[in-house]
Amino acid sequence: MIPTSTYRVQVRPGFDLDATAELVPYLDRLGVGAVYTSPLLGAAPGSTHGYDVVDPTTANPELGGEPARLRLVAAARAAGVGVVLDLVPNHMSVEVPSANRWWWDVLEHGPESRYATWFDIDFAAGPILLPVLGDDSTLRLRDGRLAYHEHEFPIAPGTEGGTAAEVHERQHYRLVDWRRGNAELTYRRFFDVTTLAAVRVELPEVFEGTHGEVLRWVAAGEVDGLRIDHPDGLADPGGYLRTLRARADCWLVVEKILAAGESLPASWPVHGTTGYDTLREVCGVFVDAAGEEPLTELAAKFGGIDFHAEEERCRRLITSRSLVAEMRRIAALAPGVPADAVAELMVAFPVYRSYLPEGTGHWTAAVERARAVRPDLASAIDVLDRTVRSDPGGELATRIQQTSGMVVAKGDEDTAFYRYPRLTGLNEVGGAPDRFGVSLAEFHAGAAAREAGWPAGMTTLSTHDTKRSEDVRARLAVLAEIPGEFADAVHRWSARCGLPEPTLELLAWQSLVGAWPITPERLSAYLDKAAKEAKVRTSWVEHDDEFEAAVRAWPAAVHAELGSEVAEFVERIRLPGWSNALGQKLVQLAGPGVPDVYQGTELFDLSLVDPDNRRPVDFAARTRLLDRLESGWLPPVDDTGAAKLHVVRTVLRLRRSRPELFSGYRPLHADGPAAAHVLAFTRRSDLVAVATRLPVALARDGWRDTVLALPGAGRWTDALTGREVHDPLAPLGDLLSTYPVALMHREDVR
Incomplete structure (x- = not known):
């Protein structure tokens, strides 16, 4: 029932269900456990993503309809590959x-x-x-x-x-x-x-109307898993999931954004989240904490300020502009309570939402914070608090909880994250930009907790919703190792090709080096969106045409004026960026949980936010590289990305053929002068994953006599290179001489 891994496919009119079915043999060869599709129900005319459902009673005819869906199922079953479906329970499209x-x-x-x-x-x-x-x-x-x-x-x-x-x-x-x-x-x-x-899926007739067709597919054995979109928008997420579980005996994961340290409600009968919590930890552990102070100083020169102050300001912007109707509707449920009090409570939430009566701590924290910040509204906030606590299933409590996630998401992810350019690779869905990376101890604790509590939850590094791809973030992490060099470059470049809004400019320089080589057209489209999301000089609603024109023209000017200098700087960070990218991928794929690979990211992929990350994928090129790998080719680490494909294929195939190896979790610690550059862990006792951290600093002195103690004697073989290690004290200079990562498998015990 639980897939060994998933591969996300953005099914769309230009790449429909039949095209997805034709992709299955490639996915099978890659080692994928299940093809994981974007929503397949009837969507708005011309929809490129499927989240705008208009008819949940049928497979989308623009994707080939029911006949094509069944052909995909047949292709998957013939290959022994599962099918996982994205499901949207919260809303429907009314655009047409x-x-x-x-x-x-x-x-x-x-x-x-x-x-x-x-x-x-x-x-x-x-x-x-x-x-x-x-x-x-x-x-x-x-x-x-x-x-x-x-x-x-x-x-x-x-x-x-x-x-x-x-x-x-x-x-x-x-x-x-x-x-x-x-x-x-x-x-x-x-x-x-x-x-x-x-839509009100809490009503039985609405649940049946919106879910009946998909549940028919599940009952027929045509769907092995469901990914539930945006549960925080539902009136009663826990009740919904319990109803769904009673009807769907399959793998079930929820797109729930967890704050650092937050856990899923224990009453939810799901296998876990879609993995943004893992993303934060996996990407963060490759960031050098020593870069925090100099990059903070650089950001200050470009208008960057305290993240929490910006976060609060942005949430208030959302409640006072974008979600005024919601604030007023909630206030009307508590006579005498002004909309300002409702908004202040929303701004104060430490997480996306509470799930009363479960987890009252987050609700209490929001109330106390709101009262402290706005003592003039304390009596009104107390009214809200008393009313909600007395009837946690009532309409007031429901609407507050449904809406708090909207305020947090729009205020943080879609506004503050575009205004806080200290290290933009940390500004990710589910991320914590105020926390400069993740220590080894925090990473291991998080991984162990996942294995103990949610071993079948999804893990991910890139999705259709991420602000930038995993490989862009891997390259940007290098900036934390060379903050001075980056600051010098930015100051030189800014003097020649600045932007009229400083925080956007610093974000733009990071986007440029992170995604280089990127065409002016792609970067222009991205920065236009970033400027409007940031809502500093322009927005989606209130346009500044002159400013927007300057932003759109900037990439072409930079390419013409500074292209060679940017390319030279990127060359400085390209190799360590690849090292980080391979390390991230190995750690995600070999670690606890069910790993997802977003379409195309089995090669190095330098995409930015959607729609940039929904561009067509060249599967023919990937198939050609896979052909070579299957012949025994050990690819170099270069811009073809074949080394990443090699890592993905090796781990996924091993997960599928030997799933018993991927259980348990125990950190391993290296010994020697370069021990801080190693991230290693064992799954069970016969599988060890090893990744390189902070490659720039490592390159100065090398591994020297640093060793990693493997857990026990036997013939250990690196699945990536075929290299055998007989000494349980493995010299890392030898072990990682071909790739910056290794996957050690013990063949026998003597």
Whole structure:
């Protein structure tokens, strides 16, 4: 039931279910345990990702529909590969109303619609507000529908006749200026996306309607696992998961972002998270703590400030601009409590959300923090606290908890992370930018805890949601080893090609060297998004056209003016970046949990945030390299990425053929002058993973006489090179002479 590993495929119209089925033989050869797809249910027309579901009762026809889905299942079964599906329970797309028959029915019939309770709509507030109008608000009647440009809406029976404006006034909805959505929306949405309306899966009929088809696939043995998207948006995540578990006897993981030190609620009947907690630890352990002070000084010169102050400021920005409607709706449930008090409570959460009555500590911490920061609102916050504690399953408690995750995610990940450029490789989903890396002791403690508590949870380094790929982060980690060199370079470059917003500029220099060689077009698109997410000089809602033009032009100017200098600097960090990348990958794949490989990242991949990380993958090139590896080729560590493919293939195939080896966890510690450069652990007693840390400093003096004590006598063989080690005190200079990583397997015991 539990896969040995997964491989994430972004199924889309340009790479549909049949293309995914054709990929299965390659994945099988790679050693993958299960193909793990993006959502496959009927999605909005032209959807490139599938999270905008419009019809959960059928396989997406734009991906090939049910026949193609069954062909994928057949291909996977023939190869002995599992199928894991991404499932979206929180929301549906309403961007094209006619594509979503449930939403269309609600717009047509209002509160009398059979689906009126399926969506989380505040009918007491009046007609459903649809924020779609621009400066030109001319409405028309077209083919029995109300039309605004390409948008069409239903007309309720008996409301026909007269002008378009007159017909509009009789409907159960009101088309309003798009800018009014954040403050006046009357339905719950996914974060601040008005085109994604929340559904109430806590109601049995809604659960059945939205999950019946996928559960049919599970019952038929066609789906081996489910990845649950955004459980924090649900009214009762634990209740939902218990209902789902009763119907789905399969591997179950949740996309739950855990703060450092936070654990999943013990009552959730799942195998674990999708792995962002592991990502933070695996990537962080390759960051040199000695770089913190100089990189902090550099960031200060570019406007960088205390992260927690920025985090708080950004959360307030979200509550006062993007999620005003949510603050007001919650406040209306507690008469006399101002929306400011609700917002202050949201800002104060130490984690994404609480799950009352379970885990009251986080709720208490938020209340105490909010009262301390805003004593003038203390009495109102106390009212919220008393009401929620007295009825943790009530509407007030539910809506506060549903919304706190929205505030934290939008404030932290989508705003503060773009404003805090100290070391952007730490600014990752589930990351903690204020914590400069992860010590060896913290890493080992986290890995041991995963093995003890969540051994079947997913682990990951790159996803469709990460801000930058694992290999970009691996290269950026090198900057912590050479902060002075990087600072000098940035100051030189900035004097010649600066940007008019300093924190964005420092982020831009790191993005440039992290993803180099990157085309000006790709970098321009990324920085345009980063500037709007940061919301300092421009945003998605309030544009500064002159500033945006300068940002878009910057990459081309830098390429022309500084291209050779940037390339020279990148050459300085390329090899240690590869070392970090291979180390991260080995540690993730060989460590506790079920490792996921995001599409294409079996080679070195220098992608930035979506849509950059959803670009087409050249599987033909990967197949050619795999052919050579299968013939016994030991590839060099170079820009082909074949060495990474070799690591991925070796570990995944061993996990699949010998899963019993990948149990247990015990740290191993090297002895000698370079001991701090080793990250090693054993799984069971016959498998040892070894990775190099801090390669720049290591290169100065080398391994010298540093050794690693292997756990017991026997013939140890490095699965990556075939090198045998008979001495249980393995000299690391020999063991890691070919690759900066090793996977030692004991063949026999003498």
